[in-house]
Amino acid sequence: MENYLKVLIVALLFISCENNKTLSTNSVEVDQTTIGNHIERLASDEFLGRKPFTEGEVKTVTYLKDEFEKLGLLPGNGESFFQDVPMVEILGKPSDNMRISGQNIGFDLGYLKDFVATTNKTVPKVSLENSELVFAGYGIVAPEYGWNDYEGIDWKGKTAVVLINDPGFKSGDSTLFKGNAMTYYGRWTYKYEEAARQGAAGVIIIHETEPASYGWNVIESSWSGARLVIENDLPLLDVESWISAESAKKLFDASAMKGQDYKAIAHDKGFQPIPLDLSVSVGIENKIKKDVSQNVLAMIHGTSQKDEFIIYSAHWDHLGVGKAVEGDSIYNGAVDNATGTAGLLAIAEAFKKSKPTKRSLVFIALTGEEQGLLGSAYYAAYPIFDPGKSVANINMDALFSPGEMKDLTITGYGQSEMDEYAKAAAEEQGRYVIPDPVAEKGYFFRSDHFNFAKIGIPALYASGSYEGFDHSIEDIKAFNKSYEEFKYHQVADNYDAKTFELSGMRLDLQLFYNVGLKLANEDYFPKWYDSSEFKAARK
Numbered sequence: 001m002e003n004y005l006k007v008l009i010v011a012l013l014f015i016s017c018e019n020n021k022t023l024s025t026n027s028v029e030v031d032q033t034t035i036g037n038h039i040e041r042l043a044s045d046e047f048l049g050r051k052p053f054t055e056g057e058v059k060t061v062t063y064l065k066d067e068f069e070k071l072g073l074l075p076g077n078g079e080s081f082f083q084d085v086p087m088v089e090i091l092g093k094p095s096d097n098m099r100i101s102g103q104n105i106g107f108d109l110g111y112l113k114d115f116v117a118t119t120n121k122t123v124p125k126v127s128l129e130n131s132e133l134v135f136a137g138y139g140i141v142a143p144e145y146g147w148n149d150y151e152g153i154d155w156k157g158k159t160a161v162v163l164i165n166d167p168g169f170k171s172g173d174s175t176l177f178k179g180n181a182m183t184y185y186g187r188w189t190y191k192y193e194e195a196a197r198q199g200a201a202g203v204i205i206i207h208e209t210e211p212a213s214y215g216w217n218v219i220e221s222s223w224s225g226a227r228l229v230i231e232n233d234l235p236l237l238d239v240e241s242w243i244s245a246e247s248a249k250k251l252f253d254a255s256a257m258k259g260q261d262y263k264a265i266a267h268d269k270g271f272q273p274i275p276l277d278l279s280v281s282v283g284i285e286n287k288i289k290k291d292v293s294q295n296v297l298a299m300i301h302g303t304s305q306k307d308e309f310i311i312y313s314a315h316w317d318h319l320g321v322g323k324a325v326e327g328d329s330i331y332n333g334a335v336d337n338a339t340g341t342a343g344l345l346a347i348a349e350a351f352k353k354s355k356p357t358k359r360s361l362v363f364i365a366l367t368g369e370e371q372g373l374l375g376s377a378y379y380a381a382y383p384i385f386d387p388g389k390s391v392a393n394i395n396m397d398a399l400f401s402p403g404e405m406k407d408l409t410i411t412g413y414g415q416s417e418m419d420e421y422a423k424a425a426a427e428e429q430g431r432y433v434i435p436d437p438v439a440e441k442g443y444f445f446r447s448d449h450f451n452f453a454k455i456g457i458p459a460l461y462a463s464g465s466y467e468g469f470d471h472s473i474e475d476i477k478a479f480n481k482s483y484e485e486f487k488y489h490q491v492a493d494n495y496d497a498k499t500f501e502l503s504g505m506r507l508d509l510q511l512f513y514n515v516g517l518k519l520a521n522e523d524y525f526p527k528w529y530d531s532s533e534f535k536a537a538r539k
Contacts, residue, residue, distance in 0.1 A: 027354070027513070027514055027517055028350050028353045028354050028513075029350070029510065030346050030347060030349075030350045030506055030509045030510045030513050031346060031349060031350070032502050032503070032506040034342075034345065034346045034349055035339075035342050035343065035346045035502055035505060035506055035509065036342075036497065036500070036502050037342075038067070038338070038341065038342030038345050038346070039334060039338045039339055039342045039495050039500070039502075040495050040497060041063070042060065042063070042316075042338040042341055042342065043332045043333065043334035043338040043493075043494060043495040044332070044495075045330050045332065046059065047059050047060050047063075047332075048320060048321055048330060049318050049319055049320035049321055049322075049330050049331040049332055049333060050316060050317050050318045050320070050333060050338075051226075051317060051318065051319060051320025051321070052087065052089075052228055052293040052317055052367050052368055052371070053087070053089050053226070053228065053289065053291050053293060054320055054321075056320055056321075057293060057294070057317070057367070060316050060317075061082065061294050061296050061316070061365075064081075064296040064316060064341070064345075064365050065081040065082070065296060065298075067345050068081060068296070068298035068345075068348065068363070069081075071345075071348055071349055071352050072352055073298035073299060073300055073348055073352070073363065074298065074299050074300070074301065075297070075298065075299075076296075076297025076298045076299045076362055076363070076364070076384060077297050077384050081296055081297060081298055082294045082295065082296060082297070083294065083295040083297055083378075083379065083382075083384060084292045084293075084294060085230070085292065085293045085294060085295055085367055085368065085374065085375055085378045086230070086231070086290070086291075086292050087228045087229065087230055087290075087291060087292070087293050087368065087374060088122050088228070088229050088230075088231055088288060088289070088290050088291075089226050089227070089228055089288070089289040089290075089291060090118075090119065090120070090122065090226065090227050090228075090229060090286050090287075090288060091225070091226040091227075091286065091287040091289070092117075092118055092119060092226075092227065092284045092285070092286050093284065093285045093286075093287075094111050094116070094117040094118075094282060094283070094284045095111070095282055095283045095284070096110070096111050097109060097110060097111065097282075098111075098114070098115045098117065098241070098243075098280060098281070098282040099280065099281040099282065100133075100251060100254065100278055100279075100280055101130065101278065101279050101280075101281070102254055102255070102277055102278040102279070103277065105254050107250065107254070109243060109247050109250075112220050112224060113244075114243060114244055114246070114247040115204075115241055115242065115243045115244070115247060115282075116219055116220065116223035116224060116241060116242050117223075117239050117240070117241040117282055117284055118223055118227055118239075118240050118241070118284070119236075119237070119238060119239055119240060119284050119286065120227075120229045120236050120237075120240070121236050121237075121238065121286075122229070122231065122286075122288050122290075123286065123288075124285065124286055124288070125283065125284065125285050125286065126238045126239060126283070126284050126286070127238065127239070127281070127282065127283035127284070128159055128201055128202050128238060128239050128280050128281055128282050128283075129281055130279040130280075130281055131157060131158060131159040131201050131202060131279055131280050131281070132157070132158045132159065132275065132278075132279055133158075133159050133161055133204075133251075133255070133275075133276040133278045133279060133280055134153060134155075134158050134159070134160055134161065134273050134274065134275050134276060135160075135161045135162075135255075135257065135262060135266075135273065135274045135275075135276055136149045136150055136160040136161065136162050136195075136273050137149040137162065137163065137265070137266035137271045137273075138162060138163050138165070138166055138167055138185070138186075138266055139160055139162030139163070139190075139191045139194055139195060139203065139205075140166060140167075140185045140190075140194065141194055141197075141198075142177075142183075142185055145177060146269060147167070147269060149162075149266075149271055149273065150194070150195075150198045150273060151272060151273070152272050152273065153273045154199075155195075155198045155199045155200040156199050156200075156201075157201050158200055158201060159200060159201055159202035159203065159204060159239075159280050160195050160198075160200050160202070160203050160204070160273075161203075161204045161206065161248075161251070161276065162191050162195075162203060162204070162205055162206070163205075163206055163208075163211070163263065163266055164186070164188065164191070164205055164206065164207065164208065164211050164212045165182055165186040165211035165212070165440065165442075166182060166183050166185045166186035167266070167267050168180060168181070168182075168183070169182065169186065169211050169440050170210075170211075170440075171267065178439075180439060180440045181436075181439030181440060182439060182440050182441065182442030182444075182445070183442075184442075184445050186211075186442055187442055187445045187446075188205055188212075188242075189372060189445075191203055191205055192237060192240045193234070195237055196234070196235040196236050196237045197235055199235075200237060201237065201238045201239070202237050202238055202239035202240070202241065202280070203237055203239075203240055203241065204241050204242070204243055204280070205241070205242045205243075206242075206243060206245065206248040207219055207242050207243065207244055207245060207248075208245050209245075211440070213438070213440070213441035213442070213484075214484065214488065214489075215484075215485065216244055217489075217490065218488060218489045218490075219242050220323070221319065221322060221323060221331070221489050221490060222319070222370070222489055223242065224322070224323065225319075225320075225322050225323075227371060228293070228368055228371040228374060229371070229372075229374070230368075230374050230377065230378060239282060239284065241282070251276070251278065252276075254278060255276035255277060255278050256274070256275065256276055256277040256278075257274060257276060293367040293368060293374075293375070294367060295364055295365065295366050295367055295375045295378070295379060296316065296364070296365040297362065297363070297364050297365075297384060298348065298362075298363045299360055299361060299362045299363065300348070300351055300352065300356075300357070300360065300361040301360050302356070302357050302358050302359040302360040302361070302520065303356050303357070303358055304358050305358045305359045305360075305523070306359070306360045307360070307386075307389055308359045308360065308389050308390075308391055309359065309360050309361075309362050309385045309386075309389060309390045309391060310359055310360070310361050310362065310391050310392055310394070310516045310519050310520050311362045311364060311385070311390055311392070311393045311394070311452065311457070312344055312347055312348075312361070312362065312363050312364070312393075312394050312395075312396070312512070312516065313344070313363075313364045313365075313366055313376070313393060313394070313395045313396070313448050313449070313452070314337055314340030314341045314343060314344045314364075314365060314366070314395065314396040314397060314448075315337050315340065315341070315365070315366045315367070315368075315369030315370070315375065315376075315397065315447075315448055316337070316341045316365040316366065316367065317333075317337075317366075317367050317368055317369055317370055317371075317375075318331055318332070318333025318336065318337070318338075318370060319331035319333065319370055319489060322491075324491075325490070325491045325492075326491075328491040329491065330491065331489070331490070331491055331493065332491070332493060332494050332495070333493055334493050334494050334495040334500070335398050335399075335400045335483065335487065335488075335493050336397070336398045336488065336489070336493060337369070337396075337397050337398055338495065339396070339398060339399040339400060339505060340395075340396035340397045340398065340399055341365055343396045343399060343505070343508075343509045343512070344363050344365055344396060345363075346509055347363070347509055347512060347513045347516070348361075348363050350513050351513070351516075351517075354517065357517065357520035357521050358520060358521050358522075359391060359519070359520040359521070360520075361516065361520060362385060364379065366379065366448050369397075369447065369448055373447070373448055373450060373451055375448070376448035376449075376450075376451035376452065377451050379451070380451040380452065380454055380455045383455065387455045387456055387457055388456075390452075390457045391457075391458075391519055391525055391526070392418055392421075392457065392458050392459065392460065392516075392519055392526055393449055393452035393453075393457045393458070393459040393460070394459075394460045394512050394515060394516055395447055395448055395449035395452070395459060395460070395461045396509075396512065397447040397448070397461070398463075399463050399504075399505045399508055399509070400463075400483060400504075400505070401463070401464050401465060401468065401476070401479070401501065401504030401505065401508075402468065402471055402475070402476070402479050402501050402504070403468050403469065403470050403471055403501055403503055403504050404464070404468065404469045404470070404503050404504045404507045405431070405463075405464025405465065405466070405467065405468050405469070405476075405504050405507065405508075406430075406431055406432060406464070406466075406467045406468060406469055407431060407432055407433070407434050407464055407465070407466040407467050408422060408423075408425075408426040408431055408432070408433050408434075408462050408463070408464055408508070408511065409433075409434055409435070409436055409437070409462060409463060409464065409465045409466050410422055410433060410434070410435060410436065410460070410461070410462040411436045411439075411443045411444050411461045411462065412436070412444040412449075412453075412459070412461060413433075413434075413435035413436065414435065414529065414531070414532075415453070415458070415459075415528065415529060415532045415534065416458035416459070416526055416527065416528045416529060416532060416534075417458065417526040417527050417528075417529070418458045418459065418460040418515075418526050419433070420526075421460070421515045421518060421519065421526065422460055422462055422511070422515060424518075425511045425514045425515050425518075426511060428514070429507060429510070429511060431464070431511075434466060437466060443461075444461070447461060449461040453534045453537075454534065454537060455537055456528075456534060456537035456538035456539070457538075458526045458527070458528060458534075458538075460512075460515065462508075463508050464504055464507065464508055465480065468504070
């Protein structure tokens with residue numbers, strides 16, 4: 001009887017484990033030395049900040065191809081490791097000042113100090129000449145929320161002044177949009193897209209650090225110098241711009257809305273556009289260069305289900321060479337995203353040490369993320385692997401922590417059953433899963449997994465970023481705050497082997513490997529939840 005009970009208990013434990021999606025015992029360790037070596041190399045000055053269309057790109061994609069080949073991976077695009085991504089580089093030189101004019105009033109805003117201005121139009125010159133300024137609230141048209149900030153005005157030739165984020169931010173109302181969690185309507189990309197659809201000539205986004213989730217210094221570094229775009233037939237603005245919060249105050253004080261609380265007014269569901277009795281003039285002279293950047297793709301063929309794919313992704317690009325700070329002009333991007341790219345290689349190495357999987361494994365190093373998720377957008381438009389047979393995407397971007405983390409924070413938690421796979425993997429590491437506690441920052445829309453989700457592929461985008469095994473929640477908040485203030489998109493994002501902690505990154509990468517291993521050895525396709533806006537794309 002005793003032996004019978006032992007056998008029964010073991011059987012029940014086995015069934016329980018199967019029901020809870022426990023991970024394969026075929027798992028091997030992701031190598032921490034591999035991670036560090038790749039970060040150190042990719043974040044070195046040799047790669048010139050890894051900007052597309054530069055010598056830095058040539059060095060980077062060659063390095064990645066060579067490393068995949070050394071591991072014994074196969075080309076991911078037929079006989080090639082590359083997917084050409086045609087882009088246009090626009091080197092725009094804005095006028096020194098943005099002129100704001102009104103009846104008996106006029107003042108200038110200074111380039112970089114007060115405003116930035118760009119364009120996606122591939123023409124030698126664009127300008128706004130006394131374009132009428134109209135306050136358009138949050139610049140949102142969202143029928144499902146009964147919201148239209150553009151209604152009732154012919155926008156031809158006009159420039160919309162809009163707030164960043166969406167009405168739910170800091171509203172205290174969880175039913176207003178998605179409450180404090182940013183929707184895509186809150187992203188700067190959406191603001192420009194919608195204004196162009198409305199026929200406006202330009203947009204001025206008002207910057208504020210908290211709702212934008214980054215300071216003005218990031219606007220300066222990210223919206224100056226050459227920009228990359230993918231040509232398409234979508235409507236485009238003449239001028240896309242930001243102004244500082246201080247400049248916005250000056251603008252509204254000179255406008256027809258002087259003395260009114262423009263933020264409070266924008267929260268009204270019945271908001272209608274308000275002419276400001278001001279106009280704006282600014283110009284941009286462009287140098288246009290058409291060229292081809294590259295996604296780097298490698299794969300490991302599966303056995304019995306080789307036509308089904310698990311896709312790992314990370315963007316290889318950063319900002320290149322830019323504005324010098326204390327004599328340093330190379331934006332090396334050690335955290336963003338030499339870490340994710342190194343993780344891609346380290347996970348590929350681990351799978352080569354594993355037993356063959358049923359499903360195929362794909363590793364994509366994407367271009368142009370920093371310019372607006374361009375490489376993944378192009379892949380989504382021209383996928384190499386059938387999206388209907390692409391089981392899941394696991395995306396890695398800016399993996400950075402001061403040590404091993406108790407949490408696994410899932411950005412976009414509640415979208416798909418990938419949450420359950422991540423939870424099972426986290427529990428096996430003695431960790432817990434939480435939704436993104438700063439969902440108002442809109443991270444779900446700020447990395448390449450978003451474009452995989454848009455074509456229906458369930459995506460996991462996660463990392464330990466809330467509570468450490470050896471660091472408190474407050475310690476981690478301070479750590480993250482320091483990175484955002486002093487390193488994010490700045491020349492200080494460098495690699496130092498003596499101070500760069502790798503253990504937390506390795507733990508996350510081990511989890512991503514374990515999740516992929518589980519998915520690659522089963523028949524099941526993770527589903528989007530019914531509440532997800534991406535469910536229809538999967539069908």
